[in-house]
Amino acid sequence: ALARTYNTKAHKNNQRSYTYVQPHASYKVAILGASGGIGQPLALLVKMSPLVSSLNLYDIANVKGVAADLSHCNTPSQVADFTGASELANCLKGANVVVIPAGVPRKPGMTRDDLFNINANIVKTLIEAVADNCPDAFIHIISNPVNSTVPIAAEVLKQKGVYDPKKLFGVTTLDVVRANTFVAQKKNLKLIDVDVPVVGGHAGITILPLLSKTKPSVTFTDEEVQELTVRIQNAGTEVVEAKAGAGSATLSMAYAAARFVESSLRALDGDSDVYECSYIQSDVNELPFFASRIKLGKNGVEAVISSELEGLTEYEQKALEALKPELKASIEKGVAFVQKQP
Numbered sequence: 001a002l003a004r005t006y007n008t009k010a011h012k013n014n015q016r017s018y019t020y021v022q023p024h025a026s027y028k029v030a031i032l033g034a035s036g037g038i039g040q041p042l043a044l045l046v047k048m049s050p051l052v053s054s055l056n057l058y059d060i061a062n063v064k065g066v067a068a069d070l071s072h073c074n075t076p077s078q079v080a081d082f083t084g085a086s087e088l089a090n091c092l093k094g095a096n097v098v099v100i101p102a103g104v105p106r107k108p109g110m111t112r113d114d115l116f117n118i119n120a121n122i123v124k125t126l127i128e129a130v131a132d133n134c135p136d137a138f139i140h141i142i143s144n145p146v147n148s149t150v151p152i153a154a155e156v157l158k159q160k161g162v163y164d165p166k167k168l169f170g171v172t173t174l175d176v177v178r179a180n181t182f183v184a185q186k187k188n189l190k191l192i193d194v195d196v197p198v199v200g201g202h203a204g205i206t207i208l209p210l211l212s213k214t215k216p217s218v219t220f221t222d223e224e225v226q227e228l229t230v231r232i233q234n235a236g237t238e239v240v241e242a243k244a245g246a247g248s249a250t251l252s253m254a255y256a257a258a259r260f261v262e263s264s265l266r267a268l269d270g271d272s273d274v275y276e277c278s279y280i281q282s283d284v285n286e287l288p289f290f291a292s293r294i295k296l297g298k299n300g301v302e303a304v305i306s307s308e309l310e311g312l313t314e315y316e317q318k319a320l321e322a323l324k325p326e327l328k329a330s331i332e333k334g335v336a337f338v339q340k341q342p
């Protein structure tokens with residue numbers, strides 16, 4: 001049922017098959033930053049998954065109440081709370097999927113990169129613990145700036161000798177969710193059918209929706225392409241401004257992150273038809289990290305669907321070239337942050 005809701009198969013054809021119907025609760029998911037604006041609704045959505053047997057919630061504050069509250073839902077998973085550095089290891093032991101929304105969000109006027117100084121340290125510390133306690137887990141990074149925090153995580157895992165690039169993911173699902181919503185609205189399409197790949201990174205112009213690859217096939221005017229692209233790129237800022245100082249996207253982000261968790265669990269559980277866009281270590285072009293559509297399998301990234309990056313329109317090709325310097329600089333900033341530490 002969740003797979004249908006999240007519509008992660010639509011890109012292949014529009015005859016989605018629902019043959020994968022026997023999930024059983026057997027996976028452990030850990031959420032780090034679980035009492036935050038994203039963490040709480042994400043924990044609720046993950047608590048609804050029939051694939052989860054243990055849901056471990058970690059935060060530096062307020063996590064006991066969140067866990068007590070959630071534990072009363074009559075769904076299969078057992079909820080446990082962990083607070084403070086001394087409990088982090090126990091939270092992570094045996095985890096199959098670790099989701100990290102820990103860190104500060106933007107306020108109006110800020111870029112995601114303005115969060116670097118605080119969030120880089122938070123992500124580094126949490127990934128060190130992941131490396132020590134559950135190096136085989138799928139790691140989902142939500143904390144911004146994603147364009148830099150994923151390279152930070154990769155460097156930390158490398159230093160610890162446990163880096164598996166197939167299992168480290170920057171969560172860009174919200175960009176796809178937004179693109180699908182905005183395109184369906186603009187073109188009066190049934191939402192469940194719409195699937196727009198979004199590639200590049202997760203900040204401003206590095207977010208590149210490939211509207212020409214929309215399924216089902218849709219024609220856009222040049223004006224529509226421009227308007228939709230800019231709206232998708234600025235959608236995070238749209239929410240930051242509407243919240244007027246009270247944070248950034250939390251509910252739509254929790255929805256998107258839960259979709260990515262569910263896709264990961266289905267892949268771990270043997271579903272061979274799971275596709276998502278994600279920001280990963282990549283060799284589709286000269287950038288060492290790049291978001292594109294991937295096929296997920298038991299061991300993480302099973303294939304990168306690089307064919308989707310071929311045959312771009314002139315608009316998309318120009319936008320792709322234009323985003324490269326910014327994305328490259330954000331990646332290098334993340335790598336340098338870890339490498340310059342004593």
Ligand code: NAD
Binds near residue numbers: 104115122249
């Ligand atoms: P929030 O402030 O509401 O929650 C963050 C939580 O992290 C808090 O509960 C806080 O106690 C916790 N935290 C802080 N330091 C921690 C640490 N060292 N260990 C564990 N927990 C810690 O913020 P939010 O709205 O939930 O956003 C969280 C992050 O997600 C931000 O960086 C935001 O920019 C990012 N974000 C990313 C996307 C995306 O698409 N990838 C979308 C929305 C938000």
Ligand code: LMR
Binds near residue numbers: 106174235249
């Ligand atoms: C988003 O896209 O909503 C997030 O990256 C949060 C933000 O700062 O915009």
